[in-house]
Amino acid sequence: MALIDLNKKEVHCKIVYYGPGRCGKTTNLLHIYATMNEQHRGKMLTIDTKGDRTLFFDLLPLNLGKISGFDIRIQLYTVPGQVMYEATRKLVLKGVDGLVFVADPLRVRQARNIESLEGLRQNLLDLHMNLEETPLVLQYNKRDLVTPPFPP
Amino acid sequence: MADLVLTAEIQNKATELIENALIKAGVSAVLLIDGAGNVLANCGARGAEIDAISLAALAAASLGATAQIAKLIGEEDFSLLFHKGKTGNIHFGRLGNDLILVTIFTDEVSLGLVRCRVTEITQPILDIFEA
Numbered sequence: 001m002a003l004i005d006l007n008k009k010e011v012h013c014k015i016v017y018y019g020p021g022r023c024g025k026t027t028n029l030l031h032i033y034a035t036m037n038e039q040h041r042g043k044m045l046t047i048d049t050k051g052d053r054t055l056f057f058d059l060l061p062l063n064l065g066k067i068s069g070f071d072i073r074i075q076l077y078t079v080p081g082q083v084m085y086e087a088t089r090k091l092v093l094k095g096v097d098g099l100v101f102v103a104d105p106l107r108v109r110q111a112r113n114i115e116s117l118e119g120l121r122q123n124l125l126d127l128h129m130n131l132e133e134t135p136l137v138l139q140y141n142k143r144d145l146v147t148p149p150f151p152p
Numbered sequence: 153m154a155d156l157v158l159t160a161e162i163q164n165k166a167t168e169l170i171e172n173a174l175i176k177a178g179v180s181a182v183l184l185i186d187g188a189g190n191v192l193a194n195c196g197a198r199g200a201e202i203d204a205i206s207l208a209a210l211a212a213a214s215l216g217a218t219a220q221i222a223k224l225i226g227e228e229d230f231s232l233l234f235h236k237g238k239t240g241n242i243h244f245g246r247l248g249n250d251l252i253l254v255t256i257f258t259d260e261v262s263l264g265l266v267r268c269r270v271t272e273i274t275q276p277i278l279d280i281f282e283a
Contacts, residue, residue, distance in 0.1 A: 006158060006159045007159065014189070056213060059206065
């Protein structure tokens with residue numbers, strides 16, 4: 001659900017990075033944060049937790065310039081990937097406008113990818129949304145790790 | 153889910169209600185946000201100093217998490233959440249299903265007054281967004 005602010009001439013959209021644990025969702029946001037011009041990115045919000053796993057969410061606001069006089073403001077969110085945090089994932093998905101599903105291409109993670117994608121479908125249904133009708137990018141991550149010594 | 157179009161008229165009416173009920177009562181800042189964490193209105197002297205985008209995202213998630221806690225103990229939802237700091241306090245109030253009012257205030261303003269004023273403007277704000 002995008003917010004169109006006619007007063008400030010801004011369009012706000014929410015994009016959520018979704019995927020199984022350890023697939024690289026937070027790394028995606030960190031890379032975007034590190035490579036984008038300071039003028040076009042806001043402050044990255046990461047909720048400090050013990051260890052390096054996301055327990056709640058990460059948030060990176062971006063300003064992508066103007067379209068037809070309207071500032072396009074994007075908020076990138078990540079969800080926690082671990083299976084046990086289903087309720088948190090559903091919270092973050094509320095009001096989502098677009099999705100990036102980050103798949104881990106290691107063969108040993110295939111089942112987790114499928115489980116996560118099915119979880120996404122169900123969570124959207126619970127929010128009265130449909131995966132087939134929601135803009136979705138499938139990101140095949142970690143392709144730089146395909147050569148040995150990493151496992152296929 | 154349909155996009156939310158925020159016109160100047162809607163924003164001005166909501167801001168006026170918040171200014172009269174809460175800012176004039178002495179609170180430092182008020183954010184009106186939706187359940188997805190979008191900022192719909194930002195009022196008060198401290199409003200410009202605050203990282204509204206981060207606060208809105210955290211407030212929406214925090215109240216969402218509180219709703220899950222409520223379900224765990226057999227409640228449908230908790231309609232408000234309050235955190236007390238050394239000098240600053242924050243009050244989260246749910247307005248209907250989709251709106252949240254975040255009120256930041258010092259110890260010079262009583263929690264009772266904030267709760268009372270939030271309750272007073274809940275229906276008028278909902279009426280503005282449903283009109």
